[in-house]
Amino acid sequence: MRVVESIKGMQDLSESLRRQGKVIAFVPTMGYFHKGHLKLFEEGRKRGDVLVVSLFVNPIQFGKGEDFETYPRDFERDKGLAEEAGVDVLFTPSAEEMYPEGFQTYVTVERVTKNLCGAFRPGHFKGVTTVVAKLFNIVKPHIAIFGEKDYQQLVTVRRMVKDLNMDVEVVGVPTVREDDGLAMSSRNTYLSPEERKAATLLYRALKEGERLYREGERNGRNIVKAVESVLRRESLIRIEYVKVCDPETIEDLETIEERALLALAARIGKARLIDNLLLSP
Amino acid sequence: MRVVESIKGMQDLSESLRRQGKVIAFVPTMGYFHKGHLKLFEEGRKRGDVLVVSLFVNPIQFGKGEDFETYPRDFERDKGLAEEAGVDVLFTPSAEEMYPEGFQTYVTVERVTKNLCGAFRPGHFKGVTTVVAKLFNIVKPHIAIFGEKDYQQLVTVRRMVKDLNMDVEVVGVPTVREDDGLAMSSRNTYLSPEERKAATLLYRALKEGERLYREGERNGRNIVKAVESVLRRESLIRIEYVKVCDPETIEDLETIEERALLALAARIGKARLIDNLLLSP
16 A cells, blocks of 8 residues: 655656556545445445545634544554555645645535535535545546535535536445444544443434334424434433435425435534434335 | 537547547637637647637626626637637537536635735636636646736636646736737727727836836835826726736735736726736846
């Protein structure tokens, strides 16, 4: 596995790989790898000749008071895991090179970023789309792989790619969960044992919403209420939002026609956790 | 010369050219070619193996009440001129394909777009950077060529390319002028014979500013005043701005240290014309 730190070095490597006709698969990450990441790497290995993974805790997607400073980092561990997982190139740029003095250009996706996390984390998606646009220009992938756990992020990136005619295929990979259903997240490390136990309710609440949908409930409000009432059983959970929305536009759905995204965000201790299920016949 | 209309067709063509190791030079235009464009094409031919020119009157860079509808268009004439000038590929996408329903992603350069034209044409540079980002993703050029007549645009595109790590070399080409000094512009066609005569004062006023600079004047205000007083000799000219600013940050300069951009915009009849000179020892 090659570790590349410089932007120019990565760009030149990717350019030469493309010239050789190699298909580049790319997984952008913030590191602190868990099984969710490993699943993305596996998908990348399957789809590309060369798998590039970026490891960069992107400062501009964190708001004030968010966890940029405390976000878990362990480069040596990540390097080992990436190597084991068959990653070919680990790209680890510095914040100084990514955002030098004078930096002032941003990519904004206007509508699909308004609801859900976008409503609670102002500037977050602007930071995400900007760094993903930069990484695409540096890594020059044919295929880019994102987890469905961050569903709004996936929709936002897809929208950016389509709108800006980026010649990249965006692939979404289903959420990987712990045995008790908790969605894998680097932020799960923030949880105390007690909080960790409480966190299992997030998925159980979503499953309750899904059960209602399966039974024929099509009223978004009713599903939201049912999910919230499961979450309220646990005083350690502070609900940020529970929403039923259109999976493409990310707008609230009063009545589900066919498919819907059931998404939630909650705070447990120091962690802000998100999860979602796609409701689909 | 090939004429390509579809985005996918252009992308595939560029991808295959790059694979063959060809250097792609690109000139984005809004058409209605004049000698200024031809000079850009000449530069492109010199620098690349393949010269791609886009012809697209970009709706999103025009504000309300601006001249999108009346902007001069003559595809057959442009096609002939491009062919004569040795253009290899003329890319002419439709507005429908460039901005389909649901389009919502924009690229914004925040600071260098604030002054000069940015202050008078809200949203203009957002439209420019968005379309240039799209065109770069479609045409995949190694080199992109812009005229210095639109100096703030050139600085803005350079900033975007640098900030978003676009692997494109941006080349600026000096303004081409009529014999009497008027900067070539497709919008000069809006001028009546009388207005056309009045328009020569724009360049003469800039030259007066330059003369003061050559004589040692380093106070921005004094240079601006001198330029304005030349322009005021002609009642057909309505000044929009005359500014002395930093050529990189596009911020107003009170005192010129070394180099400065002397830029102006004025309305004459239906035309809004811009021009500039770089003051440099």
